[in-house]
Structures are given as C-alpha cells and as structure tokens.
Amino acid sequence: MNIHKYEKAWLVAAMVLIVGFIATITYGAVGPGIAMIDDDAGSIDPNEISDHERFGETGVEHLGGNEYEVDVVAQAWSYSPSEIEVPAGSEVTFYVTSRDVTHSFTVVGTNVNTMVVPGQISEMTVKFDEPGEYGILCNEYCGQGHHTMEGLLTVVPEDEFDLTELSTDAPREVEAGNETTINATVNNGMQDGLETTATLEIGEQQYERDVTIDGEGSAELTFDVDTDALGAGEHDWTLTVDDHEESGTLSVVSETDGGDTNE
Amino acid sequence: MEVTRMSSTASRTYLDQFPAEAKVIKAAFWSSFMALAIGGLLGLVQALHRTDVLRFIDSADYYTVLTAHGILLAITFTIFFLVGIFTWAVTTSLDRGVVDIRFTWAWYIMMVVGTILVGVSILGGVVDAIPMYADVLFTFYAPLQAHPAFYVGLVLFVVGSWLAGADWFRTWWAWRKENPDERIPLPTFMALTTTLFWYLCTLGVALSILVFLLPWSLGIVDSVNPLLTRTLFWYFGHAVVYFWLMPAYMMWYIMLPKLSGGKLFSDPLARVVFVLFLLLSTPVGIHHQYLDPGIAEGYKFIAMTNTMFLLLPSLLTAFTVVASMEHGARQRGGTGYLGWLKALPWRDPVFTGMALAGLMFAAAGFSGMINAGMNINYLVHNSWWVVGHFHLTVGTAVALTFMAAAYWFIPQVTGKELWSRQLALGQVLVWFVGMTFMSNAMHRAGLFGMPRRTAEPQYQGFNFDPAVGTVGEINAQVALGAVLLTVALAMFLLNMVLTSFNDDSDSLPANTYAGTLSGPEDSPAVLDNLKLWTAIAVVLVIVGYTLPLASIVESGGLFGPDIGGFQLAIETDPALVLESVREVMP
Amino acid sequence: MASATEQRETDQVREIGHEEYDPVGTAILIGIYFLILVLLWLFMYFVEFLGNGPTVVGALLTVVGLA
Numbered sequence: 001m002n003i004h005k006y007e008k009a010w011l012v013a014a015m016v017l018i019v020g021f022i023a024t025i026t027y028g029a030v031g032p033g034i035a036m037i038d039d040d041a042g043s044i045d046p047n048e049i050s051d052h053e054r055f056g057e058t059g060v061e062h063l064g065g066n067e068y069e070v071d072v073v074a075q076a077w078s079y080s081p082s083e084i085e086v087p088a089g090s091e092v093t094f095y096v097t098s099r100d101v102t103h104s105f106t107v108v109g110t111n112v113n114t115m116v117v118p119g120q121i122s123e124m125t126v127k128f129d130e131p132g133e134y135g136i137l138c139n140e141y142c143g144q145g146h147h148t149m150e151g152l153l154t155v156v157p158e159d160e161f162d163l164t165e166l167s168t169d170a171p172r173e174v175e176a177g178n179e180t181t182i183n184a185t186v187n188n189g190m191q192d193g194l195e196t197t198a199t200l201e202i203g204e205q206q207y208e209r210d211v212t213i214d215g216e217g218s219a220e221l222t223f224d225v226d227t228d229a230l231g232a233g234e235h236d237w238t239l240t241v242d243d244h245e246e247s248g249t250l251s252v253v254s255e256t257d258g259g260d261t262n263e
Numbered sequence: 264m265e266v267t268r269m270s271s272t273a274s275r276t277y278l279d280q281f282p283a284e285a286k287v288i289k290a291a292f293w294s295s296f297m298a299l300a301i302g303g304l305l306g307l308v309q310a311l312h313r314t315d316v317l318r319f320i321d322s323a324d325y326y327t328v329l330t331a332h333g334i335l336l337a338i339t340f341t342i343f344f345l346v347g348i349f350t351w352a353v354t355t356s357l358d359r360g361v362v363d364i365r366f367t368w369a370w371y372i373m374m375v376v377g378t379i380l381v382g383v384s385i386l387g388g389v390v391d392a393i394p395m396y397a398d399v400l401f402t403f404y405a406p407l408q409a410h411p412a413f414y415v416g417l418v419l420f421v422v423g424s425w426l427a428g429a430d431w432f433r434t435w436w437a438w439r440k441e442n443p444d445e446r447i448p449l450p451t452f453m454a455l456t457t458t459l460f461w462y463l464c465t466l467g468v469a470l471s472i473l474v475f476l477l478p479w480s481l482g483i484v485d486s487v488n489p490l491l492t493r494t495l496f497w498y499f500g501h502a503v504v505y506f507w508l509m510p511a512y513m514m515w516y517i518m519l520p521k522l523s524g525g526k527l528f529s530d531p532l533a534r535v536v537f538v539l540f541l542l543l544s545t546p547v548g549i550h551h552q553y554l555d556p557g558i559a560e561g562y563k564f565i566a567m568t569n570t571m572f573l574l575l576p577s578l579l580t581a582f583t584v585v586a587s588m589e590h591g592a593r594q595r596g597g598t599g600y601l602g603w604l605k606a607l608p609w610r611d612p613v614f615t616g617m618a619l620a621g622l623m624f625a626a627a628g629f630s631g632m633i634n635a636g637m638n639i640n641y642l643v644h645n646s647w648w649v650v651g652h653f654h655l656t657v658g659t660a661v662a663l664t665f666m667a668a669a670y671w672f673i674p675q676v677t678g679k680e681l682w683s684r685q686l687a688l689g690q691v692l693v694w695f696v697g698m699t700f701m702s703n704a705m706h707r708a709g710l711f712g713m714p715r716r717t718a719e720p721q722y723q724g725f726n727f728d729p730a731v732g733t734v735g736e737i738n739a740q741v742a743l744g745a746v747l748l749t750v751a752l753a754m755f756l757l758n759m760v761l762t763s764f765n766d767d768s769d770s771l772p773a774n775t776y777a778g779t780l781s782g783p784e785d786s787p788a789v790l791d792n793l794k795l796w797t798a799i800a801v802v803l804v805i806v807g808y809t810l811p812l813a814s815i816v817e818s819g820g821l822f823g824p825d826i827g828g829f830q831l832a833i834e835t836d837p838a839l840v841l842e843s844v845r846e847v848m849p
Numbered sequence: 850m851a852s853a854t855e856q857r858e859t860d861q862v863r864e865i866g867h868e869e870y871d872p873v874g875t876a877i878l879i880g881i882y883f884l885i886l887v888l889l890w891l892f893m894y895f896v897e898f899l900g901n902g903p904t905v906v907g908a909l910l911t912v913v914g915l916a
Contacts (some may be wrong), residue, residue, distance in 0.1 A: 001531050002785040006876045007582055013883055014578040018632040020887075025567065025637050032899060034638040035907030036553060036560040039814065043557065045824035064461045066850075076831045101829050102489060103406045104554075105352055108712040111641035111904035116407060116828055117490050120556040124905040135725030139645035139714035141400050141792055143407070143831025144323035181268060194903075235583045257878050355853050498900055523861050528872065582879050586872035595871070596862040603874050608860070629886055641905060644897045710897055778854040780867040 037114045041121035044097050049073060054095055054121075060086060062163055064191040068092045074116045075099035076142050077149040084136075084153045086128055087161030093125045101142045107134040107153055115140060128155045163189025164196075166244040170237070173251040176227050184246070186237055191215040199251040202237035202250065203230045210243065227252050277675040277774040281354050283364045285676040287371055288347040292676070293373060295343035296759060299662070302335030303752040310701070310745030313720060319376050319420060323833045326398045326720035327388030331679025333401030334385065336434065337657060338420070339378050341507040344665045345634055346374070346427045348510045349454040351672065352517075353431045355774055357438040358446035367430055374714035378415030382407060383536035395401075396830050400716065402496060405476060405487045414477045414773050421465050428458035446783040447791050450517055452777060456537040457509040459797050460502055464805060467498030479828065486674025488823030490557045491815050496547035498808060507546040507657050509537075511664040515584045515621055521777035522614040523591025523607055530779040531786030536583075538790060541575040542800050543569055546807030553640040557818060560816070562811040563637055569807065570635040586620060590607065598709045612687035616667025619695045620660050623702075627655030630706060648709020651702045659698050667691055671772075673762055680768040682761035686754055688723065692753035704737045 003011075028034045043053045054071050058080045061069045068090050073229075074078045075098065086092050096105045096116050103116040114122040135149035165187040174180040188194040194213045199206065200223045213219045223239075232254045238247040278285045311317040312325055320328065350367070361367050387395030388411065397409035431454050435447070447455070476483045483563045520527045527533065541617045552558055570750035589603055599607025608614045630652040633639055643649060670687045672679055681687060711729045713720050720727075725727055727734050789795065 001787065002781050003529070003532065004586075004872065006872055007529070007532070007586070009876075010582045010879055011575075011579065014575055017578070017883070017886060018574055021571050021636060021890065022631060022636075023566060024890070025639070028638045028894070028899070032904065033906045034641070034904055036563055036637060037905070038560045038563075039554050039557045039818065043818040043824070049826055076829075101407050101831065103491070104715070105710070106645070108725060110902040111639045111898065113644055114905075115552075115555045115645075117493065117556055119488060119823055120490055122556040125907065126864070126903045126905055128903055133725070135712075135722055137712075137714055137722060139716070141326060141329075141405075141407075141716045143397070143829070144833035145328060145831070146326070147322060147717045150722045150724055152724045216315065340881045525865075581882070582872075582875060585878055588877040589872050589874045590870055592874075594863055594865050599874075600877055601874050617854060625882060629889055632886070632890065634893070639894060639898045642901055746859060775853050780870065 012208040019085050034111075035125070037122050037124055039120075041095060041123035041194070043119055044121050046099055046118045049097065049099055055097060057065055060084060060163065060189075062190045062192075063093075066090045071092045072096045072105060073099055074103040074104075074105060074138065074149075076101065077138070077145040079105070079136060079149070079151040082151040084151065085161070086153070086155055087158045088128055088131045088155050089158050090155075091125060091127050092254050093123060096122045103149065104137075104139040106139045108137055110134060110185050113139075119129065128166050131157050133156045160243070162194070162242060164242060165192065166241050166246055168239055168246040168248065169246050170250065172249070173253060174227055176254045177231055178227060180227055180250070182223045182225060182227050182237065182239065182250075184223070184241075185218055186211055186213060186221065186241055187218040188215065193217075196242055199245070200225075200237060200238045201240075203235045205229060225250070275773055276771045277351060277355065277672075278678040280774060281360050284360055284367070285351060287364070287367050288672075289676045291343045291347035291350070291371060291674065294371075294378070295340050295347065295665070296669075296756065298335040298339035298343065298378070299752065300756055302332050302340060302757060303749060305329075305332040306336070307745050307749045310469060310741055312718060314717075314742045315721065316738070316742045317649035322718035324389050327385060327401070329716065330388070330398055330400050331382070331385045334381060336662075337401055337503075337507070341657065341665075342420075342424055343374065345507065345510045346371070346424065346697050346755050347667070348432060349427070349457070349673070350511065351676075352450035352454050352513060353434050355776065356450035357434060359434065359438055359441075361430055362433045362437050366433075370423045370426035370430060373426065374420050374422075375420070377416045377420030377423060380412050380419065380835070381415075382634070384413040384416065384428065398830075402500070403476070405479070405489045405492045405609055406826050406829050407714060408480055408830055411477060414472045414480060418469065418472055418477070420551065421469065425462065425465070429460060431455060431458060446788070449527075449533060449779075449783065450513060450753035452455045452534055452791065453509065453513045453516070453537050455793060456541045456796070457506065459793065460541045460544045460800065461506050463797075463800055464499045464502030464506075467495045467545075467548075468500075471495035475822070485827065486825045487822045488815065488819040488821065489826060490555065490567050490819055491812070491821070491823070493555070493761065494549070494552065494558070494812065494815055497551040498545065499548070500551060501548045502544040502712075504653075504656065505540055507661045509540065509626075511620065511661045512536075512580060514664050514668050515580065516587075516618055519614065519617050519777075520587035520591055521545070522617070523588040523612060524595040525587055525589075525591025525593070525777075525780075527777045527779040528586040528590060529781045530783050531781060531784075531790070532579055532583050534783070534786055534790045536576040536579050539573070541796050543573040543576075543811050545800065546803045547573055549807075550635055550637075553637050554644045557815060558811055559814065564748055565807060567635060567637045569803075571632075574628070574632065574635070577624075581621075581625060581628075584747075585782075587777070588618070610684075610688065612684055612691055613667050613671045615688060616670070616694075617664050620667065622664035623655050623663070623695070623698065624660035626702075627652060627660060630655065643709055645714060646672070646709030647705045647713040647720075650715045651705030651709060654698060654705065655701045659694070659702075661794045663691060663694055663698075666694070669759065670756075673759060674771050675774055676766045677763060678771065679762055679765040682758050684757050684766055688752050690754040690758065693747055693754065697744045697747025697751055699744070700740045703814055704744065707732065708734075708741075734837040751762060 007021035055073050058071045097118045098118040106113045107117050112126050132155050134153045168184045170182040192215050196211050198209045198211050199219055207223050230252050232252050235250045291465050383398040384395040387393035388398045397408035397413040399407045399409045475487050475492050516533050547570040550570045553563050592606040593601035595606045597603030711727050
C-alpha cells in the first residue's frame with residue numbers, strides 16, 4: 001500500500017480522536033459516576049402491573065435517610081402519578097414501566113431520560129441537590145395523543161417535604177348541646193418518626209394536639225367539640241397538620257327547629 | 264462541464280452503451296423522485312405544524328404524515344436511487360450489461376409493488392375508505408401494530424433490493440469469467456461490499472417481520488417481545504443509514520475528483536474504507552438503544568466502541584476526497600495553501616451540490632460523534648437534535664448528492680440535455696441554505712429538551728428554557744428552512760421534468776468516472792477477497808449480538824409476556840382500545 | 850483497468866502525478882476540522898452535558914459509601 005505521509009498522519013489523528021471520545025465517555029462513567037439504564041430491574045408482565053409489588057401502588061416512597069423510590073407507570077397518554085414531589089438533597093431511584101406501548105420518561109432540561117418499553121422496567125438513580133421544577137414528557141411516539149403526554153417533577157426544599165397524609169371524619173350536622181367529635185387520621189409515609197402539632201379551628205374555638213408518629217405509622221386524633229359554645233348556625237372548620245389542611249362545615253341546629261335532624 | 268475522452272469508444276453516453284439498463288435506471292430514478300416529491304412536501308406540512316406556524320391538519324393525523332415522510336424519504340427515495348446508481352456503477356465499470364434484463368425489471372417491479380402496499384396502508388390512516396392502519400412511524404416499534412399489508416410491503420421491497428444485489432453479483436461473476444486476472448473495478452467493488460452488509464443487516468429486520476410482527480398482525484401468534492423486535496430493528500436500523508450513504512460516498516470517490524478536474528487520490532484507501540463499512544456497519548445498532556431497559560451496560564459499551572471505530576472510514580474519506588478535489592484544482596491551475604479552492608468548478612451544479620453535501624456531512628459527523636457517545640445520550644436521545652443530525656446526513660449528504668448526481672445521470676440515461684444548469688446551481692445553493700437554518704435550529708432545540716416525533720411540542724405544565732435564543736426564534740428558523748427546502752425541491756423537480764421534455768442531444772459528455780492517482784495495483788489483492796471480509800463481518804455480528812439477544816429472550820421470552828397489538832387512536836378511550844385489542848388477541 | 854475511467858479534463862492546465870503531489874491544502878483543512886471536532890466535543894460533553902442538571906448515577910456509589 002502506498003499511503004501519503006499526510007494521510008498517515010491523519011490516520012493517527014483520527015485514531016487519537018476515537019480513543020479520546022471513548023476515554024471521555026469512560027471518564028463520565030467513572031468520575032461523575034453516570035450509569036446507563038440497564039437490565040438490573042428485570043422484566044414484568046404488563047398485564048400484571050396492578051398486582052405488582054412495585055407498581056400496584058405508584059408514587060413516592062421513602063426508603064430511609066435521603067433515599068427515595070418513585071414508581072411510575074406510563075400509559076397512553078399519561079403518567080401515574082403525573083405529579084411527583086421529592087425533597088432537595090435526596091437520592092431518588094425511579095422505576096418506570098409501561099402498561100401498553102413504548103414510551104419514554106424524560107425530565108426536561110436534565111439528563112434524566114429513559115425509554116419505557118413494555119415488558120421491561122427502567123431503573124435510574126438521580127441526585128437532586130437543588131429545589132426546582134421540571135417538566136416530564138414522553139419523547140417516543142405512542143399513538144395519536146402522544147403530544148399530550150406530560151407530567152411534572154417538583155424538587156422542594158428539604159424542610160418543606162414530608163410524606164404526611166391527612167384524612168378526616170366529621171359529622172355534617174349536630175344538635176346543639178350534644179357532644180360531637182371530629183376525627184382525623186394522620187399517616188406518616190417517611191421512615192423517620194414525625195413530631196408535630198395538629199390544630200383544629202372551628203368558629204372562634206381552637207384545639208391543639210401534639211402528635212408523635214413512628215416511621216411508616218399513623219395516628220388517630222379525636223377532637224371533642226363543644227357545640228354549646230359554638231351556638232346554632234354553620235361553622236367552618238379547618239384541621240391543619242404542618243402544610244396539610246382538611247376543612248369542612250358543621251351545622252349546629254337547635255332542638256326546637258331541628259325537625260330534619262336525624263343523627 | 265465539457266468532458267472529452269481520449270479513447271474512441273467512449274465518447275458515448277450511458278444510454279448509447281447500455282440502452283436496456285438505462286431504461287431500468289431511469290425508472291428507478293423517477294420512482295425515487297416521486298418519493299422525494301411526496302415525502303418532501305409532507306415534511307413541509309410537519310415543519311409548519313410542529314412550529315405552530317400553520318396548522319391545517321389535525322394533530323392526530325400528524326403521525327400518519329410523519330410515517331409517510333419517514334418511509335418515503337428514508338427508505339423509498341434513497342434505495343430506489345441507490346439501485347439505479349449501483350446498476351450504473353456495476354455495468355459501467357465492468358463495461359458489460361446485466362446478465363438478464365428481465366431479472367432486472369423483476370426486482371424493480373417487486374420494489375414498486377412493495378412501496379405501493381406500504382403507501383396504501385399508511386394512507387389508510389387519513390382516508391376512511393381504506394380500512395388499514397399503519398401509523399407506526401418508520402421504526403414500527405411493537406406493540407404498535409400496523410396492518411399486515413404494511414409489513415408485507417416492506418418485505419417485498421427489501422427482497423426486491425436483495426434481488427438487485429444478486430443481479431450485480433451475477434454481472435460481476437460473468438465479468439470475472441471473462442477477466443479472470445483483473446482486480447475488481449472500484450465502483451463495482453463499492454457496490455458489492457455495500458450489498459454484502461445490506462444482506463447481513465436486513466436479516467435482522469426480515470427475522471423481526473417474518474417470524475414475529477407479520478404472524479402477530481395476522482393473529483397467528485398472540486404476543487411479541489417488544490424489546491426483541493426493537494433490537495432486531497436496530498440491528499438493521501443503523502446499517503441502513505450506511506446503505507443510503509454508500510452511493511453518496513461512491514459519488515464523492517468516483518465523480519467528485521473527475522468533476523474537480525483531477526483523479527482519485529487513492530484507490531487502495533477507498534477499498535479499505537468500504538471494507539471497514541462491511542465489517543462495522545451492523546454490530547453497532549445497540550447505540551440506538553443506549554437508553555433502553557433490559558440491555559446491560561457492557562453491551563452498550565461494546566456497541567459504542569464499534570461505533571466510534573466506524574468513524575475511521577468516514578474520517579479517511581474526508582481526507583481522500585478533499586485531496587482528490589485539491590488535485591483537480593491544482594491541475595486546473597489552482598495555487599497556494601488554500602487559494603486552490605477558488606480554482607474548483609463552483610459553477611457546475613453537479614460539483615457544487617456534491618461538495619456542499621460533503622461539507623454538511625462534516626458537520627453531521629460531529630453530531631453523529633455525540634450520538635455515538637454512550638452516556639451523553641441522556642442529553643440528546645430522542646430529542647430534536649437527532650432529527651437535526653439525520654437531516655444533515657440522509658437529508659443533505661445523501662439527498663443533495665443524489666440530486667446533484669441526477670443533473671449528470673438523467674442526461675446520461677435519457678440522452679437529453681439538462682434543462683437549466685443555472686436553475687440547478689441555484690437549487691443546490693437554496694437547499695444548502697435551507698438546511699443550514701433548519702438543522703442548526705433543530706440541534707439547538709434538542710439541547711434544551713425539545714422532543715422529536717411530536718405534533719405539538721407545546722406543553723400545559725411547563726415551558727422549554729433555552730440557554731441561548733428563544734423557542735420562537737428556533738421555530739422561525741425551522742419553518743423558514745423548511746420553506747426554502749421545499750422551494751429547492753420544486754426547482755429540482757421542475758428541472759427534471761423539463762429535461763425529460765428536451766430534445767435528444769448529441770453533445771452530452773461521455774459516461775466516465777474518475778481515474779486514480781494511486782490505483783488498485785498499489786493495494787494488496789486480499790482487499791478484493793469478499794468471502795474473507797464477509798466471514799469476518801459475520802463473526803463480528805455474532806460477537807456483538809449473541810449475548811444481548813440471548814439475554815433479551817431469556818428475560819422477556821421469545822414471544823413476550825402476552826403483549827397484544829395497539830392501534831391507539833385519539834377518538835377512542837385508550838382503555839377501551841386496550842380492551843378491544845385484548846379481545847381480538849386473547 | 851476499466852476503460853471508462855476519466856483520462857483528461859479540458860480545463861486542465863497541467864498534469865500532476867502521484868509522486869509530485871502533496872495535498873498540503875487538504876492537510877490544512879483537515880487540521881482545522883480536527884481542532885473544531887476536539888473543541889466542540891469538549892464543549893458538548895463538559896458544558897452542555899455535565900452542566901445539564903441532575904444526571905442518572907449508579908447505585909454503585911451508595912454501595913461504596915456504605916462499605
């Protein structure tokens with residue numbers, strides 16, 4: 001072979017370029033620790049998603065410390081859940097699978113991006129250092145409504161984040177003079193214990209309870225309401241635990257005009 | 264471009280030499296142009312729709328348009344032109360006709376029938392009278408399911424191209440009997456090596472369609488493994504881009520030096536380049552699946568290494584082709600370190616079109632290097648960046664080279680003079696400018712997360728946040744670029760149509776290609792040992808694909824876990840569609 | 850050698866053979882291309898990619914951290 005010396009030099013330069021590219025990618029894997037989506041999370045039967053230990057209930061789960069798991073099911077043309085909230089400073093592992101065709105789970109403006117292939121589970125671990133709000137979109141064609149498939153990922157400041165769920169059980173109507181109670185259940189989804197205060201405001205009255213819940217536990221709260229003090233009429237009430245609020249209205253009716261009271 | 268020949272026999276056009284073959288080639292070129300005309304026009308519809316400049320179709324129909332655009336341009340336009348050029352290359356360089364012209368017509372007709380089947384099934388997406396559905400894009404990822412006619416059409420088209428390859432091989436074998444001791448002429452060598460890797464890579468998509476997708480669409484089997492058919496698609500899906508590209512490379516190697524007034528710098532290196540493409544085109548497909556679950560990182564890394572080494576033949580080509588052009592320029596009186604560039608025949612549309620196509624391919628080379636990078640795919644995968652990339656490669660390096668080549672080829676196969684060289688020169692320039700606007704804007708949009716393959720990249724809950732510029736400015740560039748490209752397309756088609764109405768001309772240049780500075784005698788004979796290179800290519804494919812495929816089959820099953828077909832239309836509740844499909848495929 | 854290869858161009862003012870031809874202009878152009886590739890690659894990888902917010906990392910780091 002008769003190769004010109006300039007072309008030989010270019011051949012060497014081209015090899016340097018190629019090796020340099022591979023070296024850069026390898027640096028990305030070893031230095032900043034970027035890992036590829038792989039086969040670690042295994043396969044899944046799309047017909048069994050609802051009974052699957054991971055995807056039966058989707059959403060954010062606390063694993064302990066700053067580690068969270070987010071389970072997402074993609075389907076035409078939405079994500080379940082469509083809104084995800086995680087704290088800043090967390091390390092979040094996403095598990096995503098598809099109920100129907102191929103989708104993607106792509107967090108806009110970040111390097112969080114995976115194909116979601118039916119039959120497979122995509123697993124990716126991401127560190128969220130700073131609070132922020134990111135769109136989620138599907139970048140693989142998945143039918144005529146493909147362009148409407150989106151979600152939202154919010155990274156909230158660490159001290160504003162919890163996995164507390166509040167639900168209440170209260171009567172709509174009560175006769176004046178009778179004792180009544182407003183009941184609440186507080187669920188703590190975090191692995192860590194929760195110490196906080198529950199406040200019930202009704203009319204001019206205010207009741208407070210200290211609440212202590214173990215990790216992954218729940219507490220039942222009972223507020224005895226003094227209907228005499230409230231007097232007859234409509235009374236709006238609000239039950240607050242940290243940032244969570246439940247509210248309702250309690251009607252106190254006097255015995256004399258209470259023909260329709262039937263409690 | 265006045266070309267004269269010293270040899271007395273060859274002041275003849277291709278039509279004079281091979282009138283029967285010229286007819287098939289002309290038919291193939293016109294099939295290609297028709298696909299280009301329809302596909303290109305649909306591209307304008309998409310560009311205006313996506314950017315919200317002009318929306319006159321329903322967003323749900325956008326995907327029918329996109330499927331047609333992808334298939335017509337990426338498959339039909341490119342491959343019809345390829346079979347024309349390769350038939351020209353083999354017969355011209357061997358100086359003999361095909362063995363049996365009826366066989367040549369047979370594969371051409373088979374490809375046409377395949378195209379029509381695919382086209383009609385796609386049209387079913389917007390025409391109610393056609394009870395077919397094929398809104399599956401050109402990747403047809405299961406479990407999106409097309410009408411069986413779509414898959415059958417694809418198979419016919421591919422088998423037609425296989426027979427075309429067989430035709431070239433038969434012609435070469437016949438020539439070899441007559442010329443036992445000669446080296447394979449370079450154009451034939453290029454056509455044969457390209458055909459070999461085409462056979463190798465299309466096995467994957469043939470397997471995917473014939474064993475899995477077609478029986479599944481016919482209801483013979485109930486389920487597919489989507490990751491398996493997807494992997495088989497990409498086994499074919501990257502090599503196909505080299506299949507489109509090789510005729511353009513052939514033009515750059517054997518026409519550009521001649522048009523520049525020089526000779527090919529190195530025939531041996533050209534052979535090395537095509538051998539490298541034969542070896543490496545196929546075991547790289549997994550680089551389209553860097554972000555797929557179910558494939559281990561190690562396999563992705565191997566695919567990346569192969570892909571990066573596949574840069575080598577392209578980088579070598581850049582040098583050889585530019586050096587050949589420089590040789591021509593200097594023979595034409597060009598001087599200086601870079602002053603010779605002025606001596607190139609820039610007024611020749613065939614030269615300028617190919618040179619600009621090559622320049623854009625240099626830019627495409629860069630975005631391709633990014634695409635090849637494994638972890639950087641988190642940034643660019645399935646974003647508009649990728650669309651910008653392949654509008655530089657198939658949309659310019661290939662398409663513009665083909666259009667420029669047509670300005671030379673159509674006179675050669677029709678015996679008619681090109682209607683207007685000025686219009687042709689303007690056309691290649693307008694295409695270049697249009698693509699500069701469109702492609703650069705697409706690349707930038709991809710970097711802030713704008714997705715590809717979507718009718719309305721405008722979302723309810725969030726906005727894109729470009730670091731530089733605005734979304735509106737990017738959309739404007741894409742729309743402007745698309746309009747310019749459509750204008751260029753119209754200029755091209757007008758010139759082609761009016762050329763075919765021209766009178767026969769007897770002042771056409773002879774059917775020749777470039778000579779060489781360093782000829783095949785400078786290269787070892789082993790380069791022409793096609794059996795050896797094919798064997799090594801097969802081994803590389805086995806090494807690259809056995810383990811990933813085995814692990815995909817092991818985890819998901821050969822036919823997957825009861826995954827039926829989906830045809831997700833917006834009018835119906837997807838949940839209902841899901842149920843009805845499950846009923847059809849229990 | 851096939852008979853169809855081009856022998857001569859009318860615009861040609863001189864004949865340059867293989868031995869006397871050094872593609873110096875090509876070497877310059879390809880050198881510039883090389884530099885552009887290297888600089889753009891570094892920009893794309895280290896600024897556009899690594900600067901693009903949260904990235905998928907391996908669980909490997911945690912394992913190492915606990916060990």
